[in-house]
Amino acid sequence: MLSKLPRDILLQDILILLDSKSLINLSLASTYFNYLVNNDQHIWKRLCFQEFNISQDNAFRNKGWKQLYIALLTDTKVFTWGENSDDRLGLTPTVTSDAFQLNIRNPRRRYSRTVTTPQEVVYLQDKGIIDITSGGWSFHALDSSGSVWMWGTMQQEISPRSSAGTRRLTTPTKIQATNHTQRKVTFSSISCGRAHVIGLARDGTVWHWSNHLMLQSVHLDLEPNEKIVQVVANWSYSTVLTNEGAIYVIPSPDLIIPSQVTVEPTPTYIVTPKVPMDIVQIAGLDGYTLALTKDSRVLKLDTRNHIEFSSNPELYTIELVHFSAKKPEVNYRDGSMNRFITGAFLNFAVYTKSGQVMLGEVNAGADTEPIVLPELQNRDVCKVSFGDYHFGALTNQGELLTWGAYSSGALGHGPDEEPEPKLVESMKDMFVFAIGFGGWQSSVLAIPTDNEQ
Template sequence: MDEKTVPNGLTTMSILDLPVDILLLIFPHLDATSFLHLSSTCKALHNADFVNDAAYWSTLVRTTFRVPNQPTAQHDGKRWQKLYKRLLTQSRIYTWGDNDKACLGHSYDTPGSMAHLGPPRARRVNALRRRHISWPAEMQGTEDLGVVSDVQCGGWSTTMLTAKGGLHTVGVLDGLQFDQRRPPFMQTPAMQPTALKYPPGFVQPHERNDPSTAIWQFSAGRAHVLGLSDNGRIWSWQNIELAALHVKFLNHDTKEDGSAAGRGTVHKVVAGWNKSAAVIEGTGIVLWDPLQRGHDDAAIEDAVLVLESAVVPTTGYRRPKGKKARHTEYTDPSMAETVGQVENFVLLEHVLLFSTDIGKIFAAQIFWSDHEQRVAEPVEITISDAENEAFATDVQGSFRSFAIFTRDGTVLTSNQDRLMDLLRNHQAPENLFTRIPALQHRGVISVAFGDYHFHALHSSGYITSYGNEPQACGALGLGGHADPEGRLRGIRYQGIGGDGRLVPHAYTEGRRVWFEEEKRDWIKFLTAGGVDAEEASQRMRMALGTPDVRCQGEVSEWIEQQGRDWEAKFGLKSEEDDELGAYFALSVTAAGWHSGALVLVNEDLAAKVQAACEVRDPSLPAAEAEPEEPEAAAAEDASSSLLSNAVSTAVDYGRWFLGLAPYNVPAPQPHGGRNATTGHANNHRAEQIHVPRDYGNSPREGYKYVWASEHFPRLRLSNGVEMPGEVPFDEWRYPRPEFDLDAGL
């Protein structure tokens, strides 16, 4: 629109005449509806640069739902806009792994009370299987929490942050702290999400929003939780049953007026393995011992003065903002190009690492004893090679492992032991970093580390797993040892305890965590031998029962490819315009032997995918194929065949893996086929008595899955070996990868 002169001589201007910088300053003051209305007024404002403005949508999501910042995804405005639309109704919490002290928020009971059936040894096996959750399962009791914006695992707990600023936890915060009041003299596990409390006189988050108790950012350590409130106050919990302690420092001033900047402002808190830490403007990163509140403490006590703390050297610099801003006493200009401003930091067992705004990473060793509490001078970690100068954008980690992210999409992983050589000798070892192929230039947003396993969250909304799971605890989320589908996902179990280790092939493309239940049925079907277990016996022995890892690795990769783009495989992906899919992981977390994820679930799309996987059983009359009522089906399952299925399945799976005929279950026949022994047509109802419901070929009475007539995969391996069998060779859904068998080691 051109300038116009009005009768009084003044010149009018349209909004398009304003500089772009002015428009970008206006946008943050608009809600989502107003912003979209404004951008729809003309073509110039409706282009992608404005509609998908990353700064606007990321800020809106983070302020509305308290979603933590994701540095590696902060410039993806289209992604943030989609998340805003779906967070209102679709956030779900999934957990998996070792359910010790109820840290997953799952009940120990199963439908049908299977624990009460069978001999004592069988009961012990069933109890172990319930304690070890190998597939992601939705946490119970979260329906009344509202929108959950963040989730983090502790050593024996899982803590969630809601959009209203409340913290809720399951399990126990400190699994080693003794409580002398009552047996078993340990902290009592919270089976359902339990709100973390504040001292008397403070507003509890469920009552109303109050800046002093509404948590903006939190961190779950091994045995305690730190929270940073809206007004800048630091709270610390070490027991779910006890109220928080307000953290104050003897030697450092902190602001609690809600301002976003200025000396004393706390920008972030981190709860580590055995320390607490916070970034305080004008001071730097401050460390202290986690606070402890006893049951005998005065109920009115609400604050503790931290007497002993340590400041990480060279972390106090803050870059002045604005063209006319000047350096202050804590913005030394000499630090601007040598260290820079701290952007993020992680607290390992004995080392602290931080990233700065000039693309550098520093590490400092922590010395903490009764005689001294200090942090050594930080040492810069060189991440550039002879050809490229890498710019580090983030550092993430916990316990003894960490990952460094660079601007070009590289992800470098390492651990505390390797780093010690650099900190003590000031000389980096040759193997300081590992470059896992599946993490390089794959849109990795975050990496979450447990004791022996870790997960990567990708910008496309999927999670990949790496490392080991001790005692087949299910920490990888890829299926379990007792239900051996984990083997087809690429896990090799060894030792008396059944420790699981991923095959080296899994580090080339990664192994994705599945949330779709029908995928689990599909792989259970293949694990049982497919449609003809006898014909597949030699291939199953070759893939799952030999010391040679090659066949298992390549078969598991074939399985991985078939499970990828599951919605597109059934022709449903084009129906959704947000491209986030039925299950979109917003964050991932891990600690100890367990993991969790915040997932956006499009239930309508998930139901369509589930329905696309089912067909009526052609062997039954139409009237007979009508689905049963859920309660009736569950009752029949529990009363008629639960025990026989449980016993026969454990025995028959083992024999199938060895390539032997099953004891009690005849090899499944194709739909409408005839029994090889009698020559008579297969009887569906007789089959239902013997074949377990979770065999994977049928979702419910009267229906079959579309894969019910498929066979166990038969491949031509990369070394030229052809898997035996009488069925045609299977093709790869995508090109077979060039496997790097030394990756991830």
């Protein structure tokens, strides 16, 4: 009988091969199989990756993968809020009472300049959005098919004559790249800097762009068995990580002026050399890259000058000892992670399997002590996302907490600042599973809790 097989063989060699329907049917066969199916996180983590294109780097989930899988069976909703003077939030226009008083037959439509509570981006209903990230003035969202959607402005501070990235999209627009065979490129993960995006395609290729009209391929001189496993956007350039624990630093994409968009081919970049450092995860900051090693050391790499860093990485690397493990830990990208990192612009977070969340700033030195907010400890926080001056935390249970500067309402609490993490009341009836803060704006992906099974 199947139940007589050793548990390790069942979990690692048999159950891992089953689809979700077969797993659910097996869980009904006996109490024993019900326990195995419902409590093995690796099974449901794999299904989230395979069926919904979920990247393992988008959040630190040591549990709750089955809950997330079930949530993704329901159509997700996209919510944005914060600064909207340039219509960056992608919201449907609203008709104000003042407009009706001015001309009831032809009311003037306008967007709110600041949005202080989460509002749904109606255009993205039924699009299967599974991840979202935010730049300085824009949003990029990834759907389960691997397509990327963009809205807002990628390069607000550059003259329209200098870059196609200044074009403003008030409605989410699907963007795409084609490879040398003219096949559409589909993505497994994306990451936003201030005015550019980098993406890892499902075929292992890397692309970056500074406008939605031309995605530029990045050619890396990899070893025969080497492949890219993670890409992150720093503030103005990018860093990629390979399966061998090495990193490459990639300069920002070229600016494309509007007149070139329809006539110039997609440029290709060759970036060398790699820096082998036994790293399993990275996070992009302003001028620096945070790195987590296999043995749970947290490193800060000075990647501002990628040529100097690549030639002598030890000289430009420090260990943040108070963020590193005090006792032996091992992290496996394809298995269990005991420690995890995220970061953007001037801030970063380090998470531990025991439930600790440590916050740090880009200027942290080797002896800098972590910032520890009591509201985030032992609460199953799986991701902290960073705007310029406002911050958000997501828990495995789908709760959303925010704190920091008002930032045109980007906290979601109305007209108030919040120095300490506080639940966003308007999202309390939603299961939030992804979060993307940036600039003075915020975004999340969620489903109504009534739809959970």
